[in-house]
Amino acid sequence: MSQILPSLERYHRPASLDEALRILHEGGASVMVLAGGVSLGMVPRRAVRGVVSIERLGLDAVEREGGTLRIGAGVTLGHLERMLAGDSPVERLLMVTVRRTATTPLRNLITAGGVIAGVGPWSDLPVALLALGADIVLNGTTVISIERFLADGPRSIAGAIISEIRMSVDGVKGGAFIKLGRNETDLAMASASVVVFDDGVQPRVRVAIGGLVSRPLRIEAVEESLTRGVIDRGALSELLGSLVTPRHDPRAEAVYRLDLAGTCVMDCFETATREASA
Amino acid sequence: MRVTATVNGSPFSCDVAPGERLVDVLRAHGLTGTKYGCGSGECGACVVLLDGEPVNSCLVVLPRIEGHSITTIEGLGTPSVPHPIQEAFAEAGAVQCGYCTPGMVLSAYALLQRNPHPTREDVAAALDGNLCRCTGYVKIIDAVMMAAARLRGEALS
Ligand SMILES: Cc1cc2nc3c(=O)[nH]c(=O)nc-3n(C[C@H](O)[C@H](O)[C@H](O)COP(=O)(O)OP(=O)(O)OC[C@H]3O[C@@H](n4cnc5c(N)ncnc54)[C@H](O)[C@@H]3O)c2cc1C
Ligand code: FES
Ligand code: FES
Numbered sequence: 001m002s003q004i005l006p007s008l009e010r011y012h013r014p015a016s017l018d019e020a021l022r023i024l025h026e027g028g029a030s031v032m033v034l035a036g037g038v039s040l041g042m043v044p045r046r047a048v049r050g051v052v053s054i055e056r057l058g059l060d061a062v063e064r065e066g067g068t069l070r071i072g073a074g075v076t077l078g079h080l081e082r083m084l085a086g087d088s089p090v091e092r093l094l095m096v097t098v099r100r101t102a103t104t105p106l107r108n109l110i111t112a113g114g115v116i117a118g119v120g121p122w123s124d125l126p127v128a129l130l131a132l133g134a135d136i137v138l139n140g141t142t143v144i145s146i147e148r149f150l151a152d153g154p155r156s157i158a159g160a161i162i163s164e165i166r167m168s169v170d171g172v173k174g175g176a177f178i179k180l181g182r183n184e185t186d187l188a189m190a191s192a193s194v195v196v197f198d199d200g201v202q203p204r205v206r207v208a209i210g211g212l213v214s215r216p217l218r219i220e221a222v223e224e225s226l227t228r229g230v231i232d233r234g235a236l237s238e239l240l241g242s243l244v245t246p247r248h249d250p251r252a253e254a255v256y257r258l259d260l261a262g263t264c265v266m267d268c269f270e271t272a273t274r275e276a277s278a
Numbered sequence: 279m280r281v282t283a284t285v286n287g288s289p290f291s292c293d294v295a296p297g298e299r300l301v302d303v304l305r306a307h308g309l310t311g312t313k314y315g316c317g318s319g320e321c322g323a324c325v326v327l328l329d330g331e332p333v334n335s336c337l338v339v340l341p342r343i344e345g346h347s348i349t350t351i352e353g354l355g356t357p358s359v360p361h362p363i364q365e366a367f368a369e370a371g372a373v374q375c376g377y378c379t380p381g382m383v384l385s386a387y388a389l390l391q392r393n394p395h396p397t398r399e400d401v402a403a404a405l406d407g408n409l410c411r412c413t414g415y416v417k418i419i420d421a422v423m424m425a426a427a428r429l430r431g432e433a434l435s
Contacts, residue, residue: 002317004339005297011279011341038319038337051296053342078331103407104385105325105332185406 004040010050017140017161020052024159027052033161035074035114038106059113059163067170073113073136073162077101077125080112089275090132090167093175093195097128100179113162116146117154119215121247122187126150127216128177130208131193134167150215171199174276176268179210180260182251187211189252192264194226196276203227203276205269209261212246219243219265226269237262283343285309286353292340300326300335300343304350311351311380315409322408325381326350332385332407351380354387363387363425370421374412382408386422394430398423 011034014020024031027050034051059074062083069090071080081098084091101124102110115125116136126146134146138160146165149157172195179191188211195206207223210216221243225231231239241258248254282291285304294303301324304312315323317336324335327349355361363383366372373379382405389396389404396404401422402415410418 002299002302003295003297004299004337008295008297008339011296011339013341013344034339036337037339037342038334040337040339051339055342099403102319103322104404105322105334105407106319106337108328108331108333109337 004037005048005051007047007049008051012050012052013056014052015056017057017163020054020057020161021139021159023050023052024161033117035111035117036076036109038102038110038114039118054111054113054161057161057163064169067168069167069169071112071165073111073116073164075112076108077110077112077115078104078108081107088169089172089175089195090169092275093128093132093177093193094125097125097177097193100124100177103185112165116149116165117157117162119150119154121211121214123210123216124177124179124188124191127191127208127210128175128193129165129167130216130218131175131177131195131206132167132172133195133206134165136162137164137166138162140164147218150217153215171197173198173203174272174274174278176271176275178264178268178271180264190246190257190260190264192261192268194265194268194272196272198276205272207265207269209240209244209265212240212244212257212261214247217244222265226265233262233266236266240265279341281340281344283345284347286349290348294340296339296341298340300338300340300348303340304335304348309350309352313377313380315377320409321378322381322385323378325384325408327384327388330388330391332381332388334407349384351383354383361387362428363390363422366421366425366428367418370417370424372413372417372421378408378410378412382410382418386425389422390426390429394426396422396426 012023031050034053054074059072061072063070077098084095119126129146135143140163174196177193179188191210193208197204205223207219237258246254246257313323315321319334319337325332326335355364363386401419
């Protein structure tokens with residue numbers, strides 16, 4: 001039998017966040033947080049001697065409170081898909097994004113927190129969360145924007161546990177997520193999400209792209225041009241090209257990824273504005 | 279470490295290293311209907327049900343099943359008393375080499391538990407994590423639609 005983590009000696013199942021944080025603190029770099037565990041098969045693991053499972057931490061609720069949607073970090077994407085209601089633009093956007101993530105059996109393992117903490121160019125949900133302007137809660141108390149987390153990278157939260165993802169649903173009028181891969185279940189060669197907000201003063205959009213560089217990016221320069229209606233598909237890809245240098249690998253060349261990203265953004269913008277004006 | 283769970287409705291416990299994969303432990307305990315393909319979550323040959331939901335057992339470390347319920351293909355039907363989905367797979371010609379079949383059948387079972395009236399698109403979506411290198415999928419979807427109709431008690435035209 002081949003072990004997935006041959007170096008693993010201890011599997012901790014703490015029943016409280018405090019206990020989990022204590023084990024993580026004492027274990028240092030040799031102990032990691034374990035959520036769905038899907039990443040264990042994807043990357044060669046460093047010498048992990050212990051894991052701290054988040055299963056018993058009670059991070060498995062999806063709650064709507066006032067104008068806020070709160071998703072526990074331990075909620076699997078499969079469960080999230082079943083819990084989301086199609087009656088608000090935010091939940092519709094999350095549903096579309098989750099359904100485009102990985103496959104049915106993988107979604108029953110991958111967690112909302114794991115997909116953020118394990119972020120990479122392949123990540124889908126973080127793209128939509130970035131466009132939505134979501135926040136993540138660390139250790140049950142510290143709130144940081146997903147934008148800051150994605151800018152600083154996962155190392156910036158080493159030793160912490162993402163406990164919740166939360167976002168405001170007020171003012172969100174429309175949203176879209178599009179991912180292009182070689183087939184339905186492929187990792188993104190490029191993806192985008194656009195969200196239209198209207199707080200009664202001035203409509204504005206937020207734009208995020210994925211698949212191009214190591215983590216999803218918010219593209220503010222594109223947001224402005226889209227809001228002013230002064231950009232077409234070709235100009236959009238050109239503008240993206242002036243802002244990012246995409247990855248180039250055997251799955252897709254950099255210039256092709258840029259082209260795909262431009263198409264994703266434009267199609268998302270059309271879908272999101274249509275939803276907002278419906 | 280000692281892990282205790284329910285497998286195919288019966289109590290199950292064993293002593294394992296914490297990094298063991300569920301697929302390997304099931305097979306070592308004679309439940310060889312669960313297949314090992316890619317080992318990285320891509321093929322679905324190793325799919326089992328964890329609390330009724332399909333998961334890739336090659337990515338599940340054994341301590342993760344502590345206190346949970348696992349269903350393998352052996353828990354669904356036997357050669358003498360097959361489950362209607364297994365019968366439909368055989369009748370529809372949905373099986374060639376058969377390596378993908380246990381995972382396909384379990385994914386189909388989870389779908390039909392939740393949605394007894396699936397469309398062909400629903401079936402394709404539910405089986406998106408199960409690769410078949412032999413059949414081309416059409417007969418597999420036919421089989422799940424046939425099983426769904428039978429489980430609803432409908433006569434087939
Ligand atoms: C075959 C395959 C296909 C995939 N397809 C897609 C896809 O289409 N789209 C996509 O977006 N992703 C895809 N993924 C990637 C997957 O979403 C990531 O690997 C994700 O990180 C897995 O989440 P998890 O819950 O299983 O986390 P784990 O594997 O348990 O952990 C991932 C990392 O995050 C850390 N971590 C987990 N939870 C927390 C927490 N709450 N707080 C702090 N740290 C934490 C862990 O320590 C680890 O470093 C795919 C993966 C595979 C293997
Ligand atoms: S062996 Fe598990 S998905 Fe291929
Ligand atoms: S029947 Fe051979 S892989 Fe599906």
